[in-house]
Amino acid sequence: MKRLSEIYSGKAKTVFRTDNPEKLIMEFRDSLTAFDGRKKSTAPKKGYYNAQIAAKLFQLLGEKGVKTHFDSMLSKTEMVVDAVDIIKIEVIVRNIAAGSLTKKYPFKTGQKLDPPILIFDYKSDEYGDPMINDDIAIALGLATKDELFRIRELALRINSILVEYLDERNLLLPDFKLEFGRLGDEIVLADEISCDTCRFWDKTTGESLDKDVFRFDKGDLVAAYREVARRIVPEIFAD
Numbered sequence: 607m608k609r610l611s612e613i614y615s616g617k618a619k620t621v622f623r624t625d626n627p628e629k630l631i632m633e634f635r636d637s638l639t640a641f642d643g644r645k646k647s648t649a650p651k652k653g654y655y656n657a658q659i660a661a662k663l664f665q666l667l668g669e670k671g672v673k674t675h676f677d678s679m680l681s682k683t684e685m686v687v688d689a690v691d692i693i694k695i696e697v698i699v700r701n702i703a704a705g706s707l708t709k710k711y712p713f714k715t716g717q718k719l720d721p722p723i724l725i726f727d728y729k730s731d732e733y734g735d736p737m738i739n740d741d742i743a744i745a746l747g748l749a750t751k752d753e754l755f756r757i758r759e760l761a762l763r764i765n766s767i768l769v770e771y772l773d774e775r776n777l778l779l780p781d782f783k784l785e786f787g788r789l790g791d792e793i794v795l796a797d798e799i800s801c802d803t804c805r806f807w808d809k810t811t812g813e814s815l816d817k818d819v820f821r822f823d824k825g826d827l828v829a830a831y832r833e834v835a836r837r838i839v840p841e842i843f844a845d
Contacts, residue, residue: 608624609631611623629687631680634800636648636650636653655800655801659834659839660685661676662839664795666771675690690787692797695728695729697725698781699722699723699782702778702781707723707781728742756793779804779806780807782799801831
């Protein structure tokens, strides 16, 4: 597959056209940002660990019947994905209260949320990714009522699969972000699932093993990402 022109360069990934109009290449970079880009850095092998974690979790979900945009890995940091029409809604699934939820509402950090809370944000840098409800999403033309129902259904199914899988690897999943896209008539999971888009806590110690390490200067980010990769994709450390 031949990599052609760049379509989009975000905070941590770059997307390229290919010689197949139905496929794109998504490159995971070592760049880091937090607090809406006000804090920036780079971390060696961060893109590699995220790419490998995302690929493994996409494969897991595919085996469980959840359709994703994942096709294959082109290199250690490049993923071939289906060219989907991204729905401009970020879905945040919360299992344990943490981060902004504890600042905006009277939840205690570490409080279990049962059932999980789903939050929809409008994916827009211009408007600061504000929280929206179904009525706003429909009024903005972001998705139909049926599509929103399907997105909720998929998000909860993905959450159930990931929580069980990660629990077996001594990891808690307090919250994570999902994005979806249209592939023909279907809604499929897009973007990534990685240390950049999830909170991962060690189940025994409660230690953060995600981008919060960078956000709040909690220690060695590369070591944290490597530890998550070691638990989810141990095969990449076999050599």
